[in-house]
Amino acid sequence: MSAQTYVAELFSLEGRVAVVTGGSSGIGRAITGALARAGASVVVVARREAELRSTVDELTAEGCRAAWVSADLSTSGGVRAGAEEAAAAFGEPDILVNCAGINLRPPMTELGEDVWDTTMAVNLKAPFLLGQRFGPGMAERGYGRIIHVTSQQAHRAFVSSGAYGVSKGGLESLTRSQAEAWSPHGVTVNSLVPGFVLTPLNAHLQSDPEKVASLAARTLIGRNGLADDFAGAAVFLAGRSSAYVTGQSLFVDGGFSAH
Numbered sequence: 001m002s003a004q005t006y007v008a009e010l011f012s013l014e015g016r017v018a019v020v021t022g023g024s025s026g027i028g029r030a031i032t033g034a035l036a037r038a039g040a041s042v043v044v045v046a047r048r049e050a051e052l053r054s055t056v057d058e059l060t061a062e063g064c065r066a067a068w069v070s071a072d073l074s075t076s077g078g079v080r081a082g083a084e085e086a087a088a089a090f091g092e093p094d095i096l097v098n099c100a101g102i103n104l105r106p107p108m109t110e111l112g113e114d115v116w117d118t119t120m121a122v123n124l125k126a127p128f129l130l131g132q133r134f135g136p137g138m139a140e141r142g143y144g145r146i147i148h149v150t151s152q153q154a155h156r157a158f159v160s161s162g163a164y165g166v167s168k169g170g171l172e173s174l175t176r177s178q179a180e181a182w183s184p185h186g187v188t189v190n191s192l193v194p195g196f197v198l199t200p201l202n203a204h205l206q207s208d209p210e211k212v213a214s215l216a217a218r219t220l221i222g223r224n225g226l227a228d229d230f231a232g233a234a235v236f237l238a239g240r241s242s243a244y245v246t247g248q249s250l251f252v253d254g255g256f257s258a259h
């Protein structure tokens with residue numbers, strides 16, 4: 001067997017269908033590209049059409065199969081409509097990546113119910129509803145991969161964790177609950193845990209070079225994360241070679257969490 005065939009047997013996503021929320025920007029866009037280039041047909045779900053279109057155009061120009069759905073995941077109706085549209089593109093998904101997320105960061109004393117509710121809706125309830133929509137079908141078909149993108153703040157408080165940290169802590173618990181429910185039927189559920197990644201999400205923090213340097217210094221590798229750092233881990237967790245990995249949190253953080 002050639003090395004290429006062996007690697008393809010372990011990691012190819014040929015014939016799989018993936019849905020990636022938040023797949024039009026930052027970490028989600030890198031994951032979308034990785035899954036599509038590894039062979040999956042990928043549906044990208046987010047709100048802004050220009051970003052969705054440019055993500056899909058880049059991939060289709062390379063010969064990948066990709067489609068986009070504009071949906072607002074902050075409402076249950078938006079999630080449900082987006083899920084149906086996403087499934088209509090290439091069929092029911094084998095892989096669901098919940099990467100859409102918001103971090104509004106008000107100080108705790110100013111954290112109101114509106115920020116709390118919106119944060120929970122996008123970061124936690126949408127992944128739950130999408131799991132309810134797609135998880136049982138994956139289990140029935142005997143193969144599924146659900147990947148949530150959480151945060152260091154699921155584990156430790158810093159830079160005004162607030163509602164965001166709580167939502168991501170919940171998402172890691174959801175990872176385990178869904179793994180408990182569906183792993184006996186071939187569906188693995190895991191979380192990717194980023195460190196500080198240079199994306200539009202934290203553009204405000206990035207405007208402070210001292211803060212950026214101090215976050216890089218907290219890693220063992222000595223730099224902050226880049227969206228492409230998630231490509232290999234996502235392909236692994238989406239593919240057949242991760243069949244015995246479930247209910248886990250995989251830190252892709254340059255060692256940020258290791259000390």
Ligand SMILES: NC(=O)c1ccc[n+]([C@@H]2O[C@H](COP(=O)([O-])OP(=O)(O)OC[C@H]3O[C@@H](n4cnc5c(N)ncnc54)[C@H](OP(=O)(O)O)[C@@H]3O)[C@@H](O)[C@H]2O)c1
Pocket residue numbers: 021022023024025026027028045046047048049051071072073074098099100101102103122149150151152193194195196197198199200201202
């Ligand atoms: N960057 C970091 O340092 C870091 C660290 C830890 C965890 N994370 C997590 O990683 C994930 C990706 O973050 P990122 O840094 O790549 O952020 P990003 O570049 O801001 O991307 C966020 C994505 O989520 C989508 N989104 C946001 N609100 C949405 C809504 N209501 N409905 C549908 N889509 C929505 C955005 O598209 P639209 O705005 O067009 O809807 C965009 O595609 C998030 O879950 C974040 O919490 C990031």
